[in-house]
Amino acid sequence: MASKEELLKQLSDGVVDYDEDKVKDAAQSFLDNGHDPLEGIMDGLAAGMVVVGDLYERNEYFVPEVLMCADALYGGLDILRPHVPSDSSSVRGQVVIGTVQGDVHDIGKNLVKMMFDVGGFTVHDLGRDVPLENFVEEQMRTDSEIVAMSAMMTTTMLGMKKVIGMIKEKNPDVAIMLGGAPVTKDVADLFGADGYAESAGNAVTEGIKMIGRLRELRQKEK
Numbered sequence: 570m571a572s573k574e575e576l577l578k579q580l581s582d583g584v585v586d587y588d589e590d591k592v593k594d595a596a597q598s599f600l601d602n603g604h605d606p607l608e609g610i611m612d613g614l615a616a617g618m619v620v621v622g623d624l625y626e627r628n629e630y631f632v633p634e635v636l637m638c639a640d641a642l643y644g645g646l647d648i649l650r651p652h653v654p655s656d657s658s659s660v661r662g663q664v665v666i667g668t669v670q671g672d673v674h675d676i677g678k679n680l681v682k683m684m685f686d687v688g689g690f691t692v693h694d695l696g697r698d699v700p701l702e703n704f705v706e707e708q709m710r711t712d713s714e715i716v717a718m719s720a721m722m723t724t725t726m727l728g729m730k731k732v733i734g735m736i737k738e739k740n741p742d743v744a745i746m747l748g749g750a751p752v753t754k755d756v757a758d759l760f761g762a763d764g765y766a767e768s769a770g771n772a773v774t775e776g777i778k779m780i781g782r783l784r785e786l787r788q789k790e791k
């Protein structure tokens with residue numbers, strides 16, 4: 570029987586080798602052996618995608634390979650995701666999430682979405698390449714406390730600053746969280762965001778903190 574470490578490696582290697590069948594088999598074995606599906610997603614599938622990122626940057630992989638790796642990742646996610654226990658004890662709040670206009674990268678965004686989902690939030694996912702004004706409209710339609718934006722390119726991340734301006738003008742009480750590879754804490758501060766998380770793993774904790782600060786502010790205003 571394969572150990573947890575071996576299965577995590579199979580998940581990661583399967584993504585890197587764009588071997589969807591290998592990923593699916595490893596995901597099923599991971600579950601059958603009673604391991605934590607979230608660990609399989611983060612330390613197996615997502616870890617594989619980080620290696621893919623390095624290969625892409627070293628020009629060893631190109632767009633077609635990367636797309637096949639993403640397919641393999643999603644094959645594993647389909648198996649593991651339904652088994653991640655949700656914290657349905659209370660609805661923590663609502664989040665609007667999306668990848669900004671001009672940017673089709675959505676793997677990281679989808680992981681953050683999943684974390685909010687299992688963390689007890691109601692998530693309104695706008696998808697990728699989202700026109701900037703749609704973030705504003707969806708926040709107003711749903712009255713969500715948080716708007717979470719993802720950008721993976723230095724060019725597209727500038728759109729986040731525009732959205733922050735548009736939302737704060739209409740409703741300064743919305744907490745805005747940014748993330749994505751080119752975004753740092755400094756960039757988030759500079760753009761006027763309320764929160765930042767470098768990975769899906771700490772996005773929900775940051776979200777809960779932001780909502781806490783928001784509620785404190787509202788109390789003071791009363």
Ligand code: B12
Pocket residue numbers: 615618619621622623625626632633635636639671672673674675676677678680681717718719720721722723724746747748749750751765766767768769770772
């Ligand atoms: C996969 C990928 C693609 C795939 C996307 C598939 C998909 N459905 O997402 C495809 C092949 C389509 C693609 C296309 C392109 N790509 Co590309 N791509 C990547 C790659 C290799 C990996 C990204 C990824 O999925 N990482 C894995 C996930 C798990 O990590 P992550 O996205 O960083 O997300 C984590 C955190 O950032 C964070 N996070 C992310 N979002 C959010 C949001 C919030 C609110 C929070 C709190 C946290 C958070 O949590 C996540 C999980 O922990 C990166 C290289 C890299 N090293 O990042 C290049 C990269 C992003 N791509 C790049 C480029 C240039 C392109 C193209 C222009 C290439 C081309 N010539 O066509 C096109 C752009 C098309 C477009 N208009 O968007 C550049 C961007 C350069 C820049 N700085 O501007 C990169 C950095 C590669 C490079 N060095 O050149 N790409």
